[in-house]
Amino acid sequence: MENRNPTNSRGKLQHTTNTFYLVSGWIVIGLVLVALPFFMEYTISQYYVYLAIKVIVWVLFAMSFNIVLGYGGMMSFGHAAFFGVGAYSSSLLLVKTSCPMVLAFVIAPFAAAAAGVIIGYFSVRVKGTFYFAVITLSFAQLAYILAFKWRSFTFGDDGIQGIEVPSIISTDETYINFYFFALIILLICLYLLWRIVRSPFGMMLMTLRENPERAAFVGIKVENYRLIAFTISAFFSGVAGVLYALLETSVAPDVLFWSMSGEVILMGVLGGMHIFMGPALGATIMVLLNSFITSYTEYWGLFLGITLILIVLFFPKGVTGLIVEQYGALKGRKKR
Amino acid sequence: MAFDSSMLFIQFVSGLSRAMVLFLMASGLTLIFGVMKVINFAHGVFYMLGAYIAFTLTALLTGPLGFWAAIVIAPTVVALIGGLVEIILLRRIYEKEHLLQILLTYSLIFVFNDAVKLLWGEEMRIVSLPKILSGFVTLFSHRFPIYYFFIITIGILVALLLWVFLSRTRIGKVLRAAAEHKDMVALLGYDVGGLFTVVFIIATWLGGLAGAVIAPTVRLSLGMDMEIIIECFIVAIVGGLGSIWGALLGALITGQIYAFGILIVPNYAMAFLFALAALIIIFRPNGLLGKPLQTG
Amino acid sequence: MSILELKEVRKSFGGVMAVAGLNLRVEDNRIQCIIGPNGAGKTTLFNLISGLYSCDEGLIFFKDRDITCLSPQEIVKMGIGRSFQVTNIFPKLTVFENIQSVILFTRRKGLSLFSDAKRLFVDDTKEIISMIGLNKKADKVSGILPAGDRKRLELGIVLATAPELLLLDEPTCGMSPMETADTIDLIKAIAVKRSLSVLFTEHKMDVVFGIASHITVMNFGSVIAAGKPEEIRADLKVQQIYFGEA
Numbered sequence A: 001m002e003n004r005n006p007t008n009s010r011g012k013l014q015h016t017t018n019t020f021y022l023v024s025g026w027i028v029i030g031l032v033l034v035a036l037p038f039f040m041e042y043t044i045s046q047y048y049v050y051l052a053i054k055v056i057v058w059v060l061f062a063m064s065f066n067i068v069l070g071y072g073g074m075m076s077f078g079h080a081a082f083f084g085v086g087a088y089s090s091s092l093l094l095v096k097t098s099c100p101m102v103l104a105f106v107i108a109p110f111a112a113a114a115a116g117v118i119i120g121y122f123s124v125r126v127k128g129t130f131y132f133a134v135i136t137l138s139f140a141q142l143a144y145i146l147a148f149k150w151r152s153f154t155f156g157d158d159g160i161q162g163i164e165v166p167s168i169i170s171t172d173e174t175y176i177n178f179y180f181f182a183l184i185i186l187l188i189c190l191y192l193l194w195r196i197v198r199s200p201f202g203m204m205l206m207t208l209r210e211n212p213e214r215a216a217f218v219g220i221k222v223e224n225y226r227l228i229a230f231t232i233s234a235f236f237s238g239v240a241g242v243l244y245a246l247l248e249t250s251v252a253p254d255v256l257f258w259s260m261s262g263e264v265i266l267m268g269v270l271g272g273m274h275i276f277m278g279p280a281l282g283a284t285i286m287v288l289l290n291s292f293i294t295s296y297t298e299y300w301g302l303f304l305g306i307t308l309i310l311i312v313l314f315f316p317k318g319v320t321g322l323i324v325e326q327y328g329a330l331k332g333r334k335k336r
Numbered sequence B: 001m002a003f004d005s006s007m008l009f010i011q012f013v014s015g016l017s018r019a020m021v022l023f024l025m026a027s028g029l030t031l032i033f034g035v036m037k038v039i040n041f042a043h044g045v046f047y048m049l050g051a052y053i054a055f056t057l058t059a060l061l062t063g064p065l066g067f068w069a070a071i072v073i074a075p076t077v078v079a080l081i082g083g084l085v086e087i088i089l090l091r092r093i094y095e096k097e098h099l100l101q102i103l104l105t106y107s108l109i110f111v112f113n114d115a116v117k118l119l120w121g122e123e124m125r126i127v128s129l130p131k132i133l134s135g136f137v138t139l140f141s142h143r144f145p146i147y148y149f150f151i152i153t154i155g156i157l158v159a160l161l162l163w164v165f166l167s168r169t170r171i172g173k174v175l176r177a178a179a180e181h182k183d184m185v186a187l188l189g190y191d192v193g194g195l196f197t198v199v200f201i202i203a204t205w206l207g208g209l210a211g212a213v214i215a216p217t218v219r220l221s222l223g224m225d226m227e228i229i230i231e232c233f234i235v236a237i238v239g240g241l242g243s244i245w246g247a248l249l250g251a252l253i254t255g256q257i258y259a260f261g262i263l264i265v266p267n268y269a270m271a272f273l274f275a276l277a278a279l280i281i282i283f284r285p286n287g288l289l290g291k292p293l294q295t296g
Numbered sequence C: 001m002s003i004l005e006l007k008e009v010r011k012s013f014g015g016v017m018a019v020a021g022l023n024l025r026v027e028d029n030r031i032q033c034i035i036g037p038n039g040a041g042k043t044t045l046f047n048l049i050s051g052l053y054s055c056d057e058g059l060i061f062f063k064d065r066d067i068t069c070l071s072p073q074e075i076v077k078m079g080i081g082r083s084f085q086v087t088n089i090f091p092k093l094t095v096f097e098n099i100q101s102v103i104l105f106t107r108r109k110g111l112s113l114f115s116d117a118k119r120l121f122v123d124d125t126k127e128i129i130s131m132i133g134l135n136k137k138a139d140k141v142s143g144i145l146p147a148g149d150r151k152r153l154e155l156g157i158v159l160a161t162a163p164e165l166l167l168l169d170e171p172t173c174g175m176s177p178m179e180t181a182d183t184i185d186l187i188k189a190i191a192v193k194r195s196l197s198v199l200f201t202e203h204k205m206d207v208v209f210g211i212a213s214h215i216t217v218m219n220f221g222s223v224i225a226a227g228k229p230e231e232i233r234a235d236l237k238v239q240q241i242y243f244g245e246a
Helices: A011-042 A046-071 A080-097 A101-123 A131-149 A178-199 A200-210 A213-214 A222-250 A258-271 A278-294 A300-314 A318-330 B005-038 B043-059 B064-088 B098-121 B146-168 B169-182 B182-187 B194-219 B225-240 B242-263 B266-283 C042-049 C072-079 C095-106 C122-131 C147-158 C177-193 C205-212 C228-235 C236-244
Strands: B136-139 B142-145 C001-014 C016-027 C031-035 C055-062 C080-081 C165-169 C197-201 C214-219 C220-228
Touching: A011 A178, A046 A178, A046 A200, A046 A222, A046 A258, A046 A278, A080 A101, A080 A131, A080 A222, A080 A258, A101 A131, A101 A222, A101 B266, A131 A258, A131 B098, A131 B225, A131 B266, A178 A200, A178 A222, A178 B136, A200 A213, A200 C095, A213 A222, A222 C042, A222 C080, A258 A300, A258 A318, A278 A318, A300 B098, A300 C197, B005 B043, B005 B146, B005 B169, B005 B194, B005 B242, B005 C080, B043 B098, B043 B225, B043 C042, B064 C177, B098 B225, B136 B146, B142 B146, B146 B169, B146 B194, B146 B242, B169 B182, B182 C031, B225 B242, B225 C197, B242 B266, B242 C031, B242 C220, B266 C055, C001 C042, C001 C197, C016 C042, C016 C055, C016 C197, C016 C214, C016 C220, C031 C042, C031 C177, C031 C205, C031 C220, C042 C080, C042 C165, C042 C197, C072 C080, C080 C122, C080 C177, C080 C220, C095 C147, C095 C220, C122 C147, C147 C165, C147 C177, C165 C177, C177 C197, C177 C205, C205 C228, C220 C228, C220 C236, C228 C236
Parallel strands: C031 C197, C031 C214, C080 C165, C165 C197
Antiparallel strands: B136 B142, C001 C016, C001 C055, C214 C220
């Protein structure tokens, strides 16, 4: 867990072994991530490389979202708005202007962050989890309605088709290039998010989550910090949106629909929102399950809803929460 | 743009009928919140179910009988489903954190949308009106659909019924007391669990009624629950969550703003509602008639 | 010189007068106590000073500056730190994190996005932790500590905001006589070491007379007596409230 503090003195030997396991673990993960697309492309099917990229996109989205949910303690039901704004703004730039891809990629997350400032400005000042959920959901649906009805600008429910992608990451022949492109973006974003949650700002967020009243009485302006967290989260959700648009080379209003917000919540809750990599696990499980289940039935929502109900009733700490608990029990001491 | 008076008047009446449907919905939402301190994100689902069940009933029983049966039976069936949802699911989470409460009702939207897809399919459905309600009346030399007045009448009747129920009956008084001091009511020997079931049944009955009443005026489609729930949230924000009369006031205001907003920018009338909600959040965070929230 | 001064402060809730035209001075470097029966308006008074409530009427000065209409955050920034009657900490963070996060904020690092929080102000954090005597429990999750330790931790949190005036709402509430005595010594020692002024409320009379150099007695929202402990002990009105009927 990332909350261990420096006064925690451990045996030096154990420390070295830990470092060894940590380093070798990362090397193995790195090798798997590099070998994976080649293995899948040449042995099973290209589709699985595509699926792997989809996992990357959703991992990024889920972990961006978790800045708000897990670290900020804010239950946003409208994060599809930021994913969607990222996807739409980059696509519109690419389709309607001669903006180069790199520039569109840079601008779009800022557009998402701007949406985050606007929606966040109203949302963070309302009191209570319920109002917060109601307001974020409502704003996201407003964005959906705009994308759906403003045909002259957004192409309405036809969506934006045929987004041109530079040949170096083009997915016409192989998904491998795009895979590495997405992976690099993901790693950069995760590194930044990791730094943010461990930074003083991340610590402030945790104090707000734990006890906003106490935080206010040590001088922290709760609303300002929440707004900043919301904006950061919107920014990275926007990055995920751009990746999505480039991968699919098309965008439809569906990316702004409430069910998108619902799926990203489920990923966070399924994976465990109080652990940094929790939502990543949740996202991976969900994307793979989705691909598996939708190949059999069109009733994905039924599955999603029932899973969510079961988690709420029986495993409110998510999969990683469960693992940590089991691990703690194994070690014979209580972990939090 | 110049609007003649007949157009304005007809928008006013249509806004009023829309307000009544919103009131049916928002009063249920606010009743649940007031007593159980839970926001039912799935409240729109019961509205959608009401509409679809009304569709099936009018298709089964052709002629005027079908419609009247739908108005009576659809809300009842919906209320039964609501009661089951409360007993099987909701009562397990009252003591848990808000986040889990919200998640549970939210997940019901997924489940019921797919259930409707499974039972009724994805194509749009239309419910026809009996002859007696499908004509026009002439009032002050303007023509209005009779059905508008029918909806308005139902809304007023329900508002009166709710008022009598909450202020004149014993159980209504207990409910109001429960909304203020849950523990006190339990101490006095009332079964709070049973009370919650009753509230949820009443609220989902109102939602089902709203759906059955609106059914002949719209095309039924998947997702109609989300359209209405967002408007209900706005009504609740404007009126103040937990206050029934706030729900009525909020519904009247949003209904009118929507009706006249449509005259100005047909496609984006919703934007006016959002602007209204934003203003209320900034200047009157507890809504027009709401009390300060004590919940985290 | 007085560090805090209240002039004719009033606050009522729905017609009930909680604080009725109250005047109060807290002198620099002094430990001062407010006593009074339940419902006398002590906590309301603290909420008014710390900015949780706004005054209906009257003025509050801190170091001769008007702080009447400021927000809790601005008041903390000016140098008034407060604790609550019901212990108010960050329960899922460790003792160390509780203190360190507050120091980070107070030293204006709160908006630093990419530095490693763990390495910052470690010594300052340790200093406060040892001051409140929780060295051995620095790595414990604070929410599971005994009540007395949590109360001390809250004192540490308040100290971490670098205050000049401490407002402590029943700092020994729920403590055993042993813990109470320790805490009293602690507060005294900290006040001297950091040259702080302290204003606290308390129910336990031995605590009050053991530590305060000046006592204010409140009842029905106003001051009925103020002075040195021996004066208060001799005051007839106070005796009526506290000892009279007995």
